Amino acid sequence: MSDTTTGQGGPVSAGGVMLAADGRPLKQSLARAQRRQRLRAFLLVAPLLAFVLIAFVAPIADMLFRSVENEIVPETLPRTVAELRRWDERSGSLPPQEVFVAMARDLQLAETRKLHTRVGQRLNYEYTGVSSLFRKTGRRLSRMGRELKQAFVGLDPAWGEPATWVELIGAPDWREAQAAWAARRARAGADAGPEPLFRADPAIAALLPQTADFYAAFARAIQTEDGDSPTEEAPWPLVYDALYRDLSGGADLSRHTGPHADLLRAAAAAVPGFPPVSIRDEMLKVDDGWGDVAMWQTIKAYSGRFTNGYFLAALDMKKTPDGIAMVEENRRIYLMLFWRTLLLSVGITLATLVLGYPVAWLLANLPARHANLLLILVLLPFWTSLLVRTSAWKVLLQQQGVINDLLVWIGLISDDARLVMINNQTGTIIAMTHILLPFMVLPLYSVMKTIPPSYLRAAKSLGATNWTAFWRVYFPLSVPGIGAGAILVFILSIGYYITPELVGGTSGIFISNRIAYHISISLNWGLAAALGSILLFAVLILYWTYDRIVGIDNVKLG
Amino acid sequence: MQQSSDGAFVEFERVQKSYDGETLVVKDLNLAIGKGEFLTMLGPSGSGKTTCLMMLAGFETATHGEIRLGGRPINQVPPHKRGIGMVFQNYALFPHMTVAENLSFPLEVRGMPKAEREQKIARALDMVQMGDFAGRRPAQLSGGQQQRIALARALVFEPELVLMDEPLGALDKQLREHMQFEIKHLHERLGITVVYVTHDQTEALTMSDRVAVFNDGVIQQIDPPDVLYERPQNSFVAQFIGENNTLDGTVESIEGDRCRVRLDHGEVIDAVAVNVRAPGERTRISIRPERVEYNAERMPADAFRIRAEVLEFIYMGDIYRTRLDVAGNQNFIIKTRNAPDQRRLKPGEVIEIGWRVEDCRALDAA
Numbered sequence: 001m002s003d004t005t006t007g008q009g010g011p012v013s014a015g016g017v018m019l020a021a022d023g024r025p026l027k028q029s030l031a032r033a034q035r036r037q038r039l040r041a042f043l044l045v046a047p048l049l050a051f052v053l054i055a056f057v058a059p060i061a062d063m064l065f066r067s068v069e070n071e072i073v074p075e076t077l078p079r080t081v082a083e084l085r086r087w088d089e090r091s092g093s094l095p096p097q098e099v100f101v102a103m104a105r106d107l108q109l110a111e112t113r114k115l116h117t118r119v120g121q122r123l124n125y126e127y128t129g130v131s132s133l134f135r136k137t138g139r140r141l142s143r144m145g146r147e148l149k150q151a152f153v154g155l156d157p158a159w160g161e162p163a164t165w166v167e168l169i170g171a172p173d174w175r176e177a178q179a180a181w182a183a184r185r186a187r188a189g190a191d192a193g194p195e196p197l198f199r200a201d202p203a204i205a206a207l208l209p210q211t212a213d214f215y216a217a218f219a220r221a222i223q224t225e226d227g228d229s230p231t232e233e234a235p236w237p238l239v240y241d242a243l244y245r246d247l248s249g250g251a252d253l254s255r256h257t258g259p260h261a262d263l264l265r266a267a268a269a270a271v272p273g274f275p276p277v278s279i280r281d282e283m284l285k286v287d288d289g290w291g292d293v294a295m296w297q298t299i300k301a302y303s304g305r306f307t308n309g310y311f312l313a314a315l316d317m318k319k320t321p322d323g324i325a326m327v328e329e330n331r332r333i334y335l336m337l338f339w340r341t342l343l344l345s346v347g348i349t350l351a352t353l354v355l356g357y358p359v360a361w362l363l364a365n366l367p368a369r370h371a372n373l374l375l376i377l378v379l380l381p382f383w384t385s386l387l388v389r390t391s392a393w394k395v396l397l398q399q400q401g402v403i404n405d406l407l408v409w410i411g412l413i414s415d416d417a418r419l420v421m422i423n424n425q426t427g428t429i430i431a432m433t434h435i436l437l438p439f440m441v442l443p444l445y446s447v448m449k450t451i452p453p454s455y456l457r458a459a460k461s462l463g464a465t466n467w468t469a470f471w472r473v474y475f476p477l478s479v480p481g482i483g484a485g486a487i488l489v490f491i492l493s494i495g496y497y498i499t500p501e502l503v504g505g506t507s508g509i510f511i512s513n514r515i516a517y518h519i520s521i522s523l524n525w526g527l528a529a530a531l532g533s534i535l536l537f538a539v540l541i542l543y544w545t546y547d548r549i550v551g552i553d554n555v556k557l558g
Numbered sequence: 559m560q561q562s563s564d565g566a567f568v569e570f571e572r573v574q575k576s577y578d579g580e581t582l583v584v585k586d587l588n589l590a591i592g593k594g595e596f597l598t599m600l601g602p603s604g605s606g607k608t609t610c611l612m613m614l615a616g617f618e619t620a621t622h623g624e625i626r627l628g629g630r631p632i633n634q635v636p637p638h639k640r641g642i643g644m645v646f647q648n649y650a651l652f653p654h655m656t657v658a659e660n661l662s663f664p665l666e667v668r669g670m671p672k673a674e675r676e677q678k679i680a681r682a683l684d685m686v687q688m689g690d691f692a693g694r695r696p697a698q699l700s701g702g703q704q705q706r707i708a709l710a711r712a713l714v715f716e717p718e719l720v721l722m723d724e725p726l727g728a729l730d731k732q733l734r735e736h737m738q739f740e741i742k743h744l745h746e747r748l749g750i751t752v753v754y755v756t757h758d759q760t761e762a763l764t765m766s767d768r769v770a771v772f773n774d775g776v777i778q779q780i781d782p783p784d785v786l787y788e789r790p791q792n793s794f795v796a797q798f799i800g801e802n803n804t805l806d807g808t809v810e811s812i813e814g815d816r817c818r819v820r821l822d823h824g825e826v827i828d829a830v831a832v833n834v835r836a837p838g839e840r841t842r843i844s845i846r847p848e849r850v851e852y853n854a855e856r857m858p859a860d861a862f863r864i865r866a867e868v869l870e871f872i873y874m875g876d877i878y879r880t881r882l883d884v885a886g887n888q889n890f891i892i893k894t895r896n897a898p899d900q901r902r903l904k905p906g907e908v909i910e911i912g913w914r915v916e917d918c919r920a921l922d923a924a
């Protein structure tokens with residue numbers, strides 16, 4: 001509008017801004033009027049949005065997270081992970097004593113918290129045998145270092161008393177709180193609540209770092225896991241080992257004034273005479289699996305919070321001390337499965353297109369009465385269970401099945417040369433083409449329905465033969481339907497699982513069957529998630545390519 | 559039929575058509591269209607116009623009878639070999655092709671070399687004044703522009719016969735009138751034969767050499783526009799073309815081409831005997847509104863006069879339209895030009911109106 005003072009669109013402020021009838025800037029009024037509408041629209045879709053978030057976005061995010069998540073190793077074996085950092089895995093020699101000690105302590109704690117089998121299983125995915133090693137060792141840990149315990153108790157029976165340890169290590173304010181709690185419990189019984197969580201005295205932690213750390217971990221573990229109190233339980237033998245290591249490491253006790261300072265000083269003086277203990281030897285005695293350098297390398301490789309290990313495994317690769325390498329030839333399966341899934345899905349998509357196009361054309365061009373009947377026939381497969389349909393294919397396709405019988409009877413094939421059409425790729429392709437056919441027919445139909453018959457008539461009146469009219473006019477107009485159907489069928493088949501499982505045998509299974517295996521049988525969810533994520537990325541990349549080449553606006557899904 | 563059937567370019571001979579095997583949509587159609595003629599099929603909805611056109615184009619087969627094009631029977635010739643240009647009601651421009659590609663299509667399927675094609679396309683586009691739009695897609699054109707392209711596409715391969723099925727049906731009044739002239743001029747310039755379908759009678763009257771009025775699968779009358787309007791052969795045609803006043807009555811006597819009719823209201827009037835055969839027959843008298851005079855000074859001496867009461871006066875700009883009560887018919891309309899010497903009638907006024915006997919036609923009672 002060039003006329004700024006008396007324009008027909010309403011008054012205009014000095015700044016040249018359009019004003020609404022109430023004198024506010026027009027833009028602002030418009031935004032306000034639209035905000036209410038937008039809010040209402042949002043409220044209308046909110047339930048759906050919540051559903052999509054919960055049922056769709058959240059699981060996908062969870063899957064993506066699981067495929068790289070490795071919390072359990074650094075969480076359960078924190079001391080080992082820290083010690084391993086100082087070990088050079090390429091030296092080819094076993095890790096030093098400290099790593100074994102740390103592993104023993106971590107495992108002892110994990111065993112109490114019932115986590116050692118889980119972390120064992122996690123590492124077992126990467127290195128076979130870790131799981132049983134952890135389980136076997138876990139049972140023997142409570143006896144490791146008992147000679148030291150005997151030596152300490154022999155020196156002074158006070159070392160066998162739980163109270164000695166609590167007073168020695170516990171922080172003064174924790175001990176006060178604990179005493180108050182004990183008094184309350186004597187009066188009120190169970191209503192007093194749980195015992196305050198153990199805290200170590202920072203002074204003693206500076207003096208005896210290993211002992212304080214491990215004893216505190218012990219105390220908290222029995223508090224939270226068993227509901228026991230450190231005031232009533234003597235520590236594990238491994239705690240004595242920790243004290244032994246702190247004292248023989250030359251802790252300076254001369255200025256220590258805390259409780260039991262004399263007891264400590266006496267022990268420090270006696271320690272050099274104690275029998276030498278090597279946790280490493282003890283562990284090797286329990287199982288010589290601990291002497292396997294490659295296993296230690298694996299643990300070190302998978303000690304981070306996040307890992308690309310699942311993705312590497314999903315691509316038939318693994319980590320070695322020298323970087324990433326392919327796994328042995330005979331253990332590669334996933335790349336081949338991905339490739340096969342892609343190829344078969346393309347094949348199935350083409351097959352549904354070839355079979356579905358004429359059906360859709362008939363549907364769109366028959367008189368309404370016949371078209372409805374045909375549509376019901378097309379949808380009929382949806383009315384029977386997927387399992388029933390797939391099993392029916394088994395009956396039809398097997399070597400003693402209906403089709404083979406028929407062919408033999410006609411004389412097309414001889415009785416001893418019956419066709420193998422099931423438990424291989426042929427079976428998968430046939431059964432899945434049948435099952436996914438409606439997903440091709442329906443989008444095609446919905447697009448063809450919108451192509452007026454007058455286009456074909458116009459083409460013919462202009463001199464085109466039936467074929468030219470179809471190819472030059474009808475077919476290009478049906479391409480959006482082809483695109484939609486193809487995307488639908490391809491994406492469905494790339495993730496299909498039940499049918500290949502039932503009729504695919506070994507040569508006709510898809511990557512999703514492997515994902516299902518890892519989810520429900522091997523319980524390697526991380527690998528399943530990585531495989532699923534790769535599948536997701538593959539689909540997204542294909543979708544993107546499709547968009548670049550054909551244009552997603554050209555896809556009509558209904 | 560006016561044309562002798564041997565000189566005809568398009569001929570329908572005893573053609574019948576039924577879709578369902580129960581009812582005849584086209585009943586015994588005989589029609590001869592001369593070369594270069596502009597023939598319009600006019601009729602109410604469902605009267606079989608499109609069906610006739612589709613049979614001619616080859617998209618429907620006649621159930622019975624023969625259709626000839628240039629003297630050759632074409633019942634067995636498939637549509638793409640008939641070489642008939644066609645303009646569809648919804649234009650049927652291919653949406654995935656540009657304007658130029660749309661026009662190129664009929665030439666390509668005829669195997670025409672590229673240079674020649676381009677030349678013809680350019681000529682056809684210029685012909686409909688759409689030379690600048692070759693690169694556009696149909697969706698980027700207005701309704702009128704699409705219409706022109708459809709026309710150009712039907713003409714670009716130079717067919718001798720062009721069929722148009724309500725080609726202007728989707729356009730607004732002004733554009734429709736404009737396009738009527740353009741089509742008419744193209745027809746004159748190119749000398750092609752046009753069969754045109756419409757249910758707009760003004761369109762039929764302004765454009766055609768002859769109009770075939772269809773009703774119920776039968777041609778009621780086929781004549782040049784003026785004959786059709788001024789001398790309708792039956793009351794359907796009289797009613798369907800233009801506005802028409804009717805008075806029902808019974809024939810008293812017939813003398814030559816005149817007859818005397820006693821109206822149901824009691825009056826006795828003379829009329830041209832068009833569609834009455836014997837005294838005692840029921841008849842319907844038809845008088846065009848603009849042939850009725852109420853101005854005493856202009857009344858012809860031999861006019862038949864009758865009293866009328868003014869019921870309503872409507873001012874319509876160029877004309878006055880007055881509704882009268884005449885011999886019991888309260889929907890008797892008269893139209894007069896808005897001129898300085900014309901009086902505006904007032905409701906309630908009783909006047910005397912009159913008409914010439916030639917303008918008063920006794921038709922079938924229908």
Ligand SMILES: Nc1ncnc2c1ncn2[C@@H]1O[C@H](COP(=O)(O)OP(=O)(O)OP(=O)(O)O)[C@@H](O)[C@H]1O
Nearest residue numbers: 577578583601602603604605606607608609610757
């Ligand atoms: N494909 C068809 N199948 C069955 N009946 C049809 C078919 N096409 C038309 N008819 C019937 O034939 C009769 C004539 O139809 P037609 O289309 O020729 O009418 P028309 O004169 O072109 O009408 P309009 O002015 O509405 O276009 C109608 O009663 C219609 O219902």
Ligand SMILES: [Mg+2]
Nearest residue numbers: 607608609723
């Ligand atoms: Mg029609």
